[in-house]
Amino acid sequence: MDSRTLSHLRALEAESIHIMREVVAEFAKPVMLYSIGKDSSVMIRLAQKAFHPGKLPFPLLHVDTTYKFEEMIAFRDEFTKSIGADLIVHTNRKAIEEGASPFKLGTGKCCALLKTRALLDALEEGGYDAAFGGARRDEEKSRAKERVFSFRDKFGQWDPKTQRPELWNLYNSKVEKGESIRVFPLSNWTEMDVWSYIELENIPIVPLYFAKEREMVVRGNQLIPLEHNMPLAAGEEPQLVMSRMRSLGCTYCTGAIRSEAATMPDIITELVQFRRSERENRIIDHDQEGSMELKKREGYF
Amino acid sequence: MSASQLLRFSTAGSVDDGKSTLIGRLLYEAKGVYEDQMASIRKSTINRSTGPIDFSLLTDGLRAEREQGITIDVAYRYFATPKRKFIIADTPGHEQYTRNMATGASTADLAIVLIDARKGVLPQSRRHAYIASLLGIPYIAVAVNKMDLVDFSQSVFDQIQADFSAYAKEIGLKNLSFFPISALDGDNIVEPSKRTPWYKGTPLLDHLESVPVAEDRNYKELRFPVQYVIRPTLDFRGYAGQLASGLLRPGDEVMSLPAGRITRVKEIPSFDGPIAEAFPPMSITVVLEDEIDLSRGDMLVDPNYVPHVSRRFAAKLVWMLDDNGEPNRTYLLKHATQTVPAEIRRIRHRVDINTLENIPAEQLALNEIAAVVMETRRPLYFDSYAKNRAMGAFILIDPISNLTVAAGMIEESTPDVVEPLQLRNLEFTGEAVETATSNQLTNAERYTRAGHYPATVWLTARRGVAYLLERRLFDLGCQVHVLADDSESHLLPELSRVLSNAGLIAICSIASPDPAERDRAAGFAAANRFLEVPAKELPARDEDAVEVVIKRLEDLGVLRRKDRFERGEGI
Numbered sequence: 001m002d003s004r005t006l007s008h009l010r011a012l013e014a015e016s017i018h019i020m021r022e023v024v025a026e027f028a029k030p031v032m033l034y035s036i037g038k039d040s041s042v043m044i045r046l047a048q049k050a051f052h053p054g055k056l057p058f059p060l061l062h063v064d065t066t067y068k069f070e071e072m073i074a075f076r077d078e079f080t081k082s083i084g085a086d087l088i089v090h091t092n093r094k095a096i097e098e099g100a101s102p103f104k105l106g107t108g109k110c111c112a113l114l115k116t117r118a119l120l121d122a123l124e125e126g127g128y129d130a131a132f133g134g135a136r137r138d139e140e141k142s143r144a145k146e147r148v149f150s151f152r153d154k155f156g157q158w159d160p161k162t163q164r165p166e167l168w169n170l171y172n173s174k175v176e177k178g179e180s181i182r183v184f185p186l187s188n189w190t191e192m193d194v195w196s197y198i199e200l201e202n203i204p205i206v207p208l209y210f211a212k213e214r215e216m217v218v219r220g221n222q223l224i225p226l227e228h229n230m231p232l233a234a235g236e237e238p239q240l241v242m243s244r245m246r247s248l249g250c251t252y253c254t255g256a257i258r259s260e261a262a263t264m265p266d267i268i269t270e271l272v273q274f275r276r277s278e279r280e281n282r283i284i285d286h287d288q289e290g291s292m293e294l295k296k297r298e299g300y301f
Numbered sequence: 302m303s304a305s306q307l308l309r310f311s312t313a314g315s316v317d318d319g320k321s322t323l324i325g326r327l328l329y330e331a332k333g334v335y336e337d338q339m340a341s342i343r344k345s346t347i348n349r350s351t352g353p354i355d356f357s358l359l360t361d362g363l364r365a366e367r368e369q370g371i372t373i374d375v376a377y378r379y380f381a382t383p384k385r386k387f388i389i390a391d392t393p394g395h396e397q398y399t400r401n402m403a404t405g406a407s408t409a410d411l412a413i414v415l416i417d418a419r420k421g422v423l424p425q426s427r428r429h430a431y432i433a434s435l436l437g438i439p440y441i442a443v444a445v446n447k448m449d450l451v452d453f454s455q456s457v458f459d460q461i462q463a464d465f466s467a468y469a470k471e472i473g474l475k476n477l478s479f480f481p482i483s484a485l486d487g488d489n490i491v492e493p494s495k496r497t498p499w500y501k502g503t504p505l506l507d508h509l510e511s512v513p514v515a516e517d518r519n520y521k522e523l524r525f526p527v528q529y530v531i532r533p534t535l536d537f538r539g540y541a542g543q544l545a546s547g548l549l550r551p552g553d554e555v556m557s558l559p560a561g562r563i564t565r566v567k568e569i570p571s572f573d574g575p576i577a578e579a580f581p582p583m584s585i586t587v588v589l590e591d592e593i594d595l596s597r598g599d600m601l602v603d604p605n606y607v608p609h610v611s612r613r614f615a616a617k618l619v620w621m622l623d624d625n626g627e628p629n630r631t632y633l634l635k636h637a638t639q640t641v642p643a644e645i646r647r648i649r650h651r652v653d654i655n656t657l658e659n660i661p662a663e664q665l666a667l668n669e670i671a672a673v674v675m676e677t678r679r680p681l682y683f684d685s686y687a688k689n690r691a692m693g694a695f696i697l698i699d700p701i702s703n704l705t706v707a708a709g710m711i712e713e714s715t716p717d718v719v720e721p722l723q724l725r726n727l728e729f730t731g732e733a734v735e736t737a738t739s740n741q742l743t744n745a746e747r748y749t750r751a752g753h754y755p756a757t758v759w760l761t762a763r764r765g766v767a768y769l770l771e772r773r774l775f776d777l778g779c780q781v782h783v784l785a786d787d788s789e790s791h792l793l794p795e796l797s798r799v800l801s802n803a804g805l806i807a808i809c810s811i812a813s814p815d816p817a818e819r820d821r822a823a824g825f826a827a828a829n830r831f832l833e834v835p836a837k838e839l840p841a842r843d844e845d846a847v848e849v850v851i852k853r854l855e856d857l858g859v860l861r862r863k864d865r866f867e868r869g870e871g872i
Contacts, residue, residue: 004520004548004580008307008386017584018528018543025529025597025638050541052572052586054533137377144376163374164705165400165621167407168694169543170635174703188388190379 009197016043016185017050018169019148020132023183024050024057026173027130030183031123034060034080034087036072037248039134039186041079041203042194046185047132048083059086061122061131065114066091067102067250069227075206090122102252103231111253120156123180130173130181138190148187154178192271199264209267211244211259222255305383308514311390311405311438313429314415319446323415323484324378324391327506330491331380331387375405384510399432399654399668400621403708406436407694410514413442413505414465418451418481422464424655430465431472431654435617435670435710437690440476440512441469444505448497449483455499472657480505518581523547523555523603524684524692526637527595531586539570539586540595542638545691547603549579549587554841556604557595558682561764561785561812563604563843564591581691598639600682605836607762608682608692610790610812613646615712616675616695617686618665622706624699626665632706634677636695642678643697649673665707675709680790682812686710714817747804751780755801756859757826758808758850759819759833766839766846767810773847774806779860785810794822801826806859829857 006014023030032047034040047056060080064073080087092100095113102110123131137143147163149171164172175181186194198205215238216223217230224230226238230252243256244267261270314320378389390405392398406412412433416426433441443465451457458481469477480489481497482505488494489504503511528542549555553566567590569576579585587601595601602608620626626645634643649672651662665671686693697707748754760767767783774781782805784796793809800807809822814835823831832853839846854860 004518005306005514006583008305008381011307011582014543014582014584021529021541021584022638049572050584051531053537053539053570054531138379144378145374162704165375165404165708166705167404167696167708168691169408170694170696172635172696172698172703172705174633174698174700176703188377188379190381190386192381193386 009193009200012189012193013046013049013197015169015188016046019171019183019185020047020050022169022171022173023130023132023181027181029126029128030058030130030132031061031088031126031128032056032058032132033119033134034062034076035134035248036062036068036076036206037134038194038198038205038209039136039189041205042189042197043132043134043185044083044085045197045201045203056083056085058132059088059126061088061090061126061128063115063118063122064089064091065110065118065250066096067114067252069206069208069225069248069251071208072206072248075204079204088122088126090118090125092118092121102250107253114250123156128180129175130183132183132185134186135184136186136189136191136194137184146184146187148184149173150182150184151175152180152182156180158182192268195264195268195271199268206248208245208248211242211262211266213240214243214256215239216241216243216256223258224255225251227251305381306385306514307388308385308411308509308512309388309390309409310411310413310442310509311392311402311409311433312413312415313392313402313405313432314413314446318415318417319484320391320415323413323444323446323482323490324389326484326487326490327387327389328378328380330487330506331382375401382506382510387509399428399619399670402429402432403436403619403621406432406438407708409436409438411440411442411509411512412438413444415444415446416461416465418445418447418454418457418461421461422468426465427468428654430469430474431657434469434472434474435619437686437710441474441478442505442508442512443477443479444484445479445481446484448481448488449486453481453488453494453496455497458500478502478508480508519546519689520548520580521546521603522606522608522684522689523549523553523601524608524637524689525549525555525587525601526639527597527599527601528638529597530595537588538592539588540601541584541586543584544579544581545637546581546689549585549601550577551575554604555589555601556607556762556764557593558600558602558607558610558812559680560593560599561762561810562591562593563763563765564589564593566590598637600637602682604762607813607836608684609714609815610680610682611714611815612677612680612789613714613791614675614681614683615649615714616673616709617652617712618645618671618673618697619708620665620667620669620671620706621708622699622704623667624702624706626697626707627663631700633698633700634675634681634695634709635698636681636683637692639679639681640698641681642700644676646674646676672712683711685713687713714815744804751804753779753806753861754830754859755804756806756830756832756854756857757797757801757822758806758854759822759831760808760810760836760850761814762812762836763839763843763846764810764812765843766850767808769843770847770850771808773851774860777860779806780804781806781808783808783810790815791818794818794825797822798825801830806854830859832857832859 051057092114100110100113135143137146147166152158215226217226217236217238223241223243242260244259245254246257248254261267312320376391378391380387392402392405414429445458445461462479481500482489488496491504491506493504524545524547526542527540531539531541551566551568556563567588569579569585569587628645628647631642631644633640648662650659651669651671653660684692693711695709696705699706767785771781771783782800784793784807790811797807797809834850839849855862
């Protein structure tokens with residue numbers, strides 16, 4: 001390889017940094033959605049690079065459903081403090097006080113209240129006109145046509161028909177008051193790219209990604225972590241399973257996978273052999289064929 | 302894995318060319334498809350074709366599209382082999398979707414043009430090829446698909462190759478390769494097919510893995526558009542941006558636009574430590590030696606290779622909205638890191654994408670392509686798209702709907718395209734006032750008072766030289782004036798003419814060599830009263846450069862020799 005050719009990870013890095021700087025230069029009040037997951041960790045590293053030696057020129061926003069893993073919350077507080085980031089945590093308290101929970105409402109309704117509604121409220125309260133998200137186009141079919149700058153109307157909704165054509169690296173950042181843009185700097189990254197970059201850059205991630213013996217409820221093909229007093233069905237017994245999380249969300253909706261991969265190289269080796277896509281353990285995506293697209297229309301990331 | 306390269310390619314093909322099947326096949330072969338996605342396809346309620354697996358369902362995204370059975374937007378797909386990671390811009394081939402094809406092509410290093418072996422080169426194949434050439438895709442791979450349905454006939458393949466090559470030559474498309482394939486059966490996709498013994502080339506995937514990606518990259522002419530200014534403390538000011546072309550190292554001499562100031566790179570700091578040499582497309586931060594104040598939209602360039610600086614230029618537009626485009630409406634034009642109000646000054650003609658004919662047009666409709674003259678409110682710093690993709694590309698935004706209405710590619714301007722502006726209430730006859738009537742001043746009187754002849758000095762780049770030259774000539778007793786207004790550079794020839802008539806030495810400092818303006822200025826002056834000094838003939842130090850210009854003015858007879866100045870002799 002020519003010494004003046006970037007490796008694919010460095011080329012993706014350059015593209016993502018360009019996107020972040022463009023947003024900060026052109027929008028009045030950007031915010032970065034912080035999910036604590038591996039993609040968020042990569043986004044933060046890219047932002048540190050984009051604005052070095054300055055600090056992140058925007059706050060991090062975590063939409064906390066209160067059904068996250070304890071380890072995630074501990075990691076969040078420790079990590080954001082260590083990099084001197086401005087962290088905002090938002091929870092839909094009202095819905096929770098009214099009893100919203102995945103066990104009672106079912107995953108679809110719970111997600112609409114604790115994630116989508118909470119997110120839209122937080123964005124509106126903060127008056128943010130641009131919000132970075134870590135979504136990638138390779139995650140799910142409806143995301144393959146997502147723009148890097150994804151336009152949302154006054155209600156935070158996405159309409160596939162009004163998305164603007166995106167050419168070269170010239171992003172259209174024009175919005176009216178109340179409208180906003182969701183920005184996806186990792187659009188062109190794949191799951192493998194994310195992991196390879198975490199290894200290359202030695203980026204800290206939540207330990208839940210690494211395999212160890214964890215208490216799980218085995219339900220069909222799914223391993224459901226035993227947290228937040230998850231109610232058990234008749235005859236179900238928690239079991240200790242050597243497992244890890246491939247993607248992180250709420251405990252009930254994030255199934256674990258059986259895995260022995262306890263180190264970064266193990267995870268990458270496992271991925272190479274993997275023939276299952278990472279969102280498969282996400283219960284929400286499988287509610288209905290094309291369900292992610294329906295959620296996105298309503299304002300989900 | 303981490304040392305592999307990135308190749309972006311676009312695919313274009315019509316509904317039945319088997320494009321989705323080809324992409325599905327590539328993803329499947331490269332294990333870019335996961336089992337649960339395959340299972341989801343198997344259980345999908347719609348199954349349009351017979352056969353074991355419909356690969357095309359892997360690539361169809363949105364519900365509406367799935368129901369209609371056509372893809373209506375650009376979709377991006379990813380797969381990797383040990384050698385490369387690939388980003389596919391999968392674009393629909395319908396006639397009304399020129400817009401999408403242009404979008405997918407804009408970032409592509411290579412285009413796969415699909416041709417159905419049974420049908421040969423159709424008008425739509427030509428459209429795809431034309432858009433690939435318009436958007437400047439460096440490499441074209443022509444995949445002649447469904448070879449299984451023509452018994453893998455060599456003569457069918459050869460005929461298509463000949464037909465397509467002839468058309469490609471007509472539109473200036475380069476770097477063509479042809480592949481006889483069956484996307485459905487996998488012939489010549491990953492492995493050489495046993496059914497095409499006459500084909501000596503490589504399978505398609507081998508080609509995608511080996512085609513050079515950065516060979517045509519411009520490492521020579523520095524273009525660094527300032528994207529964002531990083532100022533965390535009072536003692537740090539870094540200019541952040543993505544290097545569009547050229548190399549940048551600490552110590553390199555750079556010129557800032559629009560100010561035209563020359564300085565040097567002090568350092569290129571990064572999160573991972575200082576960078577010794579930056580090259581495109583790196584996103585970097587540059588610290589300069591001098592405290593010069595740049596902001597977003599400004600640009601650092603090589604003083605010896607400056608871009609065009611103008612408010613007027615010729616361009617090709619691809620119209621992307623159903624609301625028609627018209628001259629004299631205001632749009633926002635985004636180019637590099639600048640967004641400026643702009644108008645289509647004139648539609649030269651529309652291009653019929655099927656016949657390549659130029660057709661007169663008053664308006665631009667969705668998916669139409671036209672040659673236009675653009676005029677911007679502030680000057681742009683640009684190169685032609687053919688020469689430098691990042692520096693010649695722009696988009697137009699409707700300021701009311703905020704929608705992206707067009708994609709633009711800047712062309713080299715010729716004098717007939719960018720005509721001189723009409724100046725109200727001023728007339729330039731080109732005739733010098735030579736004869737005295739009653740008490741009108743004569744030129745001889747002016748020259749005698751000045752102690753030198755009038756002249757026009759045409760300098761490109763090196764604004765510092767222009768002002769230093771003015772200072773030196775002034776100190777020698779000359780009447781001299783610098784004309785250095787980039788926003789109105791098209792007026793320089795006329796203004797220099799006014800100054801010459803008044804007996805002055807007019808120093809035109811123009812950021813970029815524009816032959817049309819130079820010719821006009823030269824046309825206004827007598828042959829031995831026009832001096833052009835190209836930037837490359839000037840020494841690096843401004844003081845030395847000024848000496849060279851003064852020497853040339855003496856040689857032309859405009860100035861007395863310096864020693865005679867000192868003795869106070871007349872001309």
